[in-house]
Amino acid sequence: MDAISYERATDVSAAIKAAQQPGVAFIGGGTNLLDLMKGGIARPVKLVDITHIAGLNTVSELPDGGLRIGALVRNSDAANHTWIRERYPLLSQAFLAGASAQLRNMATVGGNLMQRTRCYYFYDTGFPQCNKRTPGSGCAAIEGNSRIHAILGASAQCIATNPSDMSVALAALDAVVHVNGPHGERTIAFAEFHRLAGDHPEVDTTLQPGELITSVDLPPPLFAQHSHYLKVRDRASYAFALVSVAAALQMDGNTVKTVRIALGGVAHKPWRATATEQALTGQPLSRDTLRSAAALAVRDARSYRDNGFKIELAQRAIVRAVSTAGGVA
CATH class of the missing domain: 3.30.390.50 (CO dehydrogenase flavoprotein, C-terminal domain)
Structure with missing residues (x-):
């Protein structure tokens, strides 16, 4: 078993400081990360626990009428939050369509954004060909079992798909992701947060090393009366x-x-x-x-x-x- 160190961060600054070395992973609910670790796909040398950082587990109103959803808000809490149900029913429906009730009780909004693909070949380390897991090794799915795979925006390097339901709703709602990192705070338009596979399918998002998702902002509600997931x-x-x-x-x-x-x-x-x-x-x-x-x-x-x-x-x-x-x- 690989040796892994652990640190509990007390605030955002401490979390970012603790992550300033290669091989560090932030952990919230851990519903995807721990699976990846058990399968030998993710091998962090250090886990930084962010679950005790105050202020990241709340939903608040923005001055323009939108909402700010903290990165540590649980999927089940977000799905059932009165403001989200009433103003953004599309997002509530998407949350409830994902995983199981038990997983939704643990999974966080930030972690949901960071979900990795469920491609069979990515998860099964018995298949050596996976450019997402081992860059340059090839993509077994292209000539293999491709039933769940991409039909749009794929590349010769990878045809895996993003598994998140929440993210599909956030894309439709033109959400904005807030992050904080070694170079300060920045916002990322949701359309720019996830990447297409291109020549580097091992990179899923536009986050920079050491950056931490702090919240997701929703614009003023326009679609409460007419939406469906x-x-x-x-x-x-x-x-x-x-x-x-x-x-x-x-x-x-x-x-x-x-x-x-x-x-x-x-x-x-x-x-x-x-x-x-x-x-x-x-x-x-x-x-x-x-x-x-x-x-x-x-x-x-x-x-x-x-x-x-x-x-x-x-x-x-x-x-x-x-x-x-x-x-x-």
């Missing part, structure tokens, strides 16, 4: 999405005034369907319009041996999610 999966609970859709709309009668659509289960990061959004904006919401617009979301899709079904599934899921959000029968 749809998760298509192999079984009703404790399964990751084959395709998921976060749909949020502002309606003017039957006309789409504003729309946000993000997809999960299809790419290395939550995928904004911007072409579909543009096609729907200003249009009456009908099944025919939706089907045409949904096709735009997958016009650049590429399938592999086992996941071609996702191209059609993604379109149908968009139609269903947006129809439900907009109240179209």
Whole structure:
């Protein structure tokens, strides 16, 4: 067993200071990190416990009417928080679609953002080919079992997908991530937080070494009346999405005034369907319009041996999610 040192941080500054060496990992709920450690995929030399830092486990109102969700807020608490349920039901639905009740009671918002892929080849160290786990070794999924893998934004180096439900909703809501690190505080637009695989699939986010997520900000609520999170999966609970859709709309009668659509289960990061959004904006919401617009979301899709079904599934899921959000029968 590898030797691991442990330090409990009392504030953000202490946590950042404790992490200024290679091989240090912050730990909150630990629901993903501990799995990775047990499997020999993550091998931190030191764990910095951030669970006792005051102020990171609260939800507060912002002056513009938005919300700030601390990085240590548990997924179950966020899902059931009155302000989130009433003002951002899309996010509450996404939280409740993820994992199991027991895991949601432990998992944190910050940790959810940092989830690593559930690619079979990444988790099974018996397969030596995984560029995400061992850069330069190859991607076994490309010629292997690709059923759960990406159809959008993949690269020749990796076709893994991001597993987070929460992140799909946050992408649709245009959230902002606050981080603090050795060079001070900064904010990251949610669209820029996760990376596509590119030539470096081992790097999941744009966080810099030693940076700690402190909170996630939601803009003023615009979509409380018309939003829906749809998760298509192999079984009703404790399964990751084959395709998921976060749909949020502002309606003017039957006309789409504003729309946000993000997809999960299809790419290395939550995928904004911007072409579909543009096609729907200003249009009456009908099944025919939706089907045409949904096709735009997958016009650049590429399938592999086992996941071609996702191209059609993604379109149908968009139609269903947006129809439900907009109240179209």
